[in-house]
Amino acid sequence: MKAGPSQEEIRRHNLGTLLRHVHLGGSTSRAVLADRMGLNRSTILGLVSELSSAGLIREELPQDTGRAGRPSLVVRPESDRVYVLAFDVGVDRLAAARIGLGGVFLGRRETPWPRGGFDSGEVADVLAGFARQLMDTARDGTLCVGLGAAVRGLVRRSDGVVRSAAHIGWKEEEFGEDLTRRLGLGLPVSVENEANLGAVAEHLRGAGTGCQDLLYLHGDIGIGGGIIAGGQLLGGDGGYGGEIGHMVVNPRGGRPCGCGARGCLESEAGERALLQAARRDPSATGRDAVRAVVEAADRGDISARAALHDVGDWLGIAVGGLVNILNPRTVIFGGTLREVFLGSAAQIRSRINSHALGAAREHLRLRVGELGDDAVLVGAAELAFSEILVGPLETLARTGA
C-alpha cells in the first residue's frame, strides 16, 4: 500500500490516459476527451500539446462530419509514425506484424512452419528476419516503441521463458531472451500465452469491448483460455492462469491428454477429439478440417452431427462450471472454436443452462470472436503498447526518440 502519487506522476498518468483513449477510441475531439477524463479543457489542451510535440498524436480536421458549420479539430494517433512489432508463434505458422498506434496493421509477414520443427532460437531467427523486412518498409522518422510475442504454451511472465508448449515441443525455452537478442532493438520482448492475448484483444477491440468480466476460449490444435476479471487479465501467481483447456471435465473415462492427465477439456473437445468423433483423420487438424465437419453436419452427416453434439456437451459443461467460478458477462469463442460454436451453439447453451447457477448466467452472452485469426497478433501488439500507454514521454526517451 503506497502513498498517493506526486504531481509529476499525475501528469504522467494523464498523458498515458489521454493517449490510451485515442489509441483505443480513434479520432476524438478535445471536448469529448475532457468529458471522458473529467478534466477541464485547458488541462486537456496542455496534454494534447505535449503529446503532439512528442509526435504521438496530431490534431486535424475530422473527415466529413455531416454537420454544417466549422467542425472542431479531432485528436488522432500518429499511427504511421509510432508502431510496435507483434509476433505469433502458432502451432504450424509463424507470423509477425508491424502495428501502428491506434491498432492499425502497417505490414505483415508469415510462413508455415513444420510443427515441432524448430527450437526457440531458430524460431527467433525467422521472426527477427520478418522484423527486419517489416522495419525496412517503414519510412524515416518512424519509431518502434514496443515488442510483444504470443506462444501457445505456459509462459513465465517475469522473463518470457516458455515453461512448456506441448504442441510445438518446447520445454524451458528462453524465447523472450532469444528473440530480444536477435532483434537487437534495445527493447525487451514481452511474451504471453496466445489465448491470454486473444482475451486482451477481444476485450479491447473485439467482441468484449466495454465488458469487464469475460472469458475467451481459443481453439486450434489445443484449447487455450484467457480470463479478464474486473477489467484485468487474470495471470495468477506466475502468469500461468487461464489454462481452461486443462480443466478436468471427464476425470473418469476421459481420453489421455497431451499434458499427462486424462479427461481435460482439450482432450474431450479439441480439434482431434472432434475429428475422431466425426470419423475423420484426427491428425489433419486445422480450420478447414473443422469447417468441413460443421458443413457435413449441416448436410445431415450422422457422425459429424454426433461429433458436434459431443464436443458441444463438453464445452457447455466446462463453460457452465466456469460461469459458476468466474461469473463472466461474456464468453467468446475464438480460433477454430468459432466454427465449433456456430455448429453446436444449441448444445453448448443447453449444457450451460443445466450446469450454471441461474443468477450467475442470467446476463451471460455467448459470442464468437470478432477479430478472427488476428486476435492473437492484436493482443501481442497491445502487450507491446502497454508501456507507452503508461508513461508516454518516458518510453519515448528510453526508445531514443
Add this chain to the structure above:
Amino acid sequence: MKAGPSQEEIRRHNLGTLLRHVHLGGSTSRAVLADRMGLNRSTILGLVSELSSAGLIREELPQDTGRAGRPSLVVRPESDRVYVLAFDVGVDRLAAARIGLGGVFLGRRETPWPRGGFDSGEVADVLAGFARQLMDTARDGTLCVGLGAAVRGLVRRSDGVVRSAAHIGWKEEEFGEDLTRRLGLGLPVSVENEANLGAVAEHLRGAGTGCQDLLYLHGDIGIGGGIIAGGQLLGGDGGYGGEIGHMVVNPRGGRPCGCGARGCLESEAGERALLQAARRDPSATGRDAVRAVVEAADRGDISARAALHDVGDWLGIAVGGLVNILNPRTVIFGGTLREVFLGSAAQIRSRINSHALGAAREHLRLRVGELGDDAVLVGAAELAFSEILVGPLETLARTGA
C-alpha cells in the same frame, strides 16, 4: 479511464492507506509507516495528527521493546472506540460480533437456528436484536462505522439481495434491505457470500497473508469458494463468482446436487457425500460428524478411509483444474474442509499433481484456514471496514461523529 487524482483525493488516499496499515498491521511506528508508504516523516506526522484528532488512531509508548534507550511512539488503532458490526447467517446458526478497528473482537452473540426455519425478515430481527445487545455494551463515545453480513448463497453485490441460498431455503430475499431497516443505524449493510468473505479474511489476517493469488474453499453443509486474484476478490459481473462448489467434476454418473445439476464438487465431496460414503447418517452433518469420520479413518475404519479417499479424489481433481484456471499461490481449506483436508491431504495432493500443469503448481501451497470458524465474521467485518479505510474523514462525517 479517468484522469489522475486531485491534491484532495491524494490526501484522502494517504489517510486511508495509513489507517489501513495500522488496521491490518497493528501498532506501527511513524518511521515504519513512512518507509512503507514512501512518504517523508513530516507528511506522515500530518496524516497521523489528522487521524488522531478524528479519534481513529492514537500514539502511545510501545509495550516493552526489549531495547535500551527511549522508545519511539507507535501508532495504534482506536479499537475500543471505532468498530463495526459483523453478521453471519450460517446454515444452522446465527451470529453477530462487534469488532473494533484493528480486527479486535469486542463482543459476540450467537444462537442455533432451525435450518430453513426463518425468512429473511425474521433472521434480520434476530440479528438486529444481537446488534442492540452488542451496542449496549459499548461505552459512550464509541462509534459504529460499518455493517457487513455473510450469507451462504448467491448475493447480488449491488443491493444485497440473496438470489438463492439453497441450504437455508431462500430465494430472492431482500436481506440487505431487511437488515438495514431493522438496525436503523443510518448505515447500509453490505452483504456478501460467506466463502468470499472467508477468502478475504484469510487473505488479510490468516493463512493467505501477503499472498495476492489465493483460493479459499469453505466446507459446511455445502462447499463454498472465494477467489483472490491479483490481491482483489474476484466477484465477476454480478458478484456471484467463486461458486467452486458448483464446478462440475463428475458430469457423467455424478450425484444430483441441490442446485439442479449433477456431479458438482459439492454433491461429490460435500459433508453429505462424505458421511454417506462412510456409511453414516448423511443428514447429521456438521463439524463433529466430519471429525468423527476422520478419527475413524485414523483408527483404520475401512468405510471411513474409503470415504476420505473418494472425497480427497474429487477435491484434488477440482483443485487441480482450478490451479490450471487460476494459478493461485495458496489454496486454503476452511470450515469443515479443514478436517477433511487433514484426513485426506495425500490423496488431494496426488490428484493435484496428476491434473495440474507442472508450471502452474510448482509454487503451490496447500494450507488449512488459520481463522477457524471466525473466518466468515472476520471477513464480514473487513467488508464493513472497507469504506472507512478508503475515506476515513468522509466516513466519519457521514456516520455523524
